[in-house]
Amino acid sequence: MKFQITCTRCGCTQATAPDTHHEWDEIHCEECGEFLDTCGHFEDRHAAGYHVQALNMSRSLILQMARENGWQGDSAMAGRRSA
Numbered sequence: 349m350k351f352q353i354t355c356t357r358c359g360c361t362q363a364t365a366p367d368t369h370h371e372w373d374e375i376h377c378e379e380c381g382e383f384l385d386t387c388g389h390f391e392d393r394h395a396a397g398y399h400v401q402a403l404n405m406s407r408s409l410i411l412q413m414a415r416e417n418g419w420q421g422d423s424a425m426a427g428r429r430s431a
């Protein structure tokens with residue numbers, strides 16, 4: 349099992365954990381073997397980060413859509429009013 353974690357010791361971004369993938373399995377740097385995290389802890393943080401990221405993305409998308417729809421709506425209404 350491979351993980352994308354930046355090693356605090358050598359800066360390598362490749363880390364591996366046993367394929368058993370238990371929560372308590374340790375993730376070690378591929379380069380220097382430094383202990384970086386456990387699978388369970390990493391998944392927790394990763395899941396939380398992903399949800400926040402998804403929330404921010406959908407929020408900015410909604411704002412963008414609202415802005416675009418607002419502009420389109422204004423011009424459509426203006427067109428209807430003048431016609």
Ligand SMILES: [Zn+2]
Nearest residue numbers: 355358377380
């Ligand atoms: Zn390392």
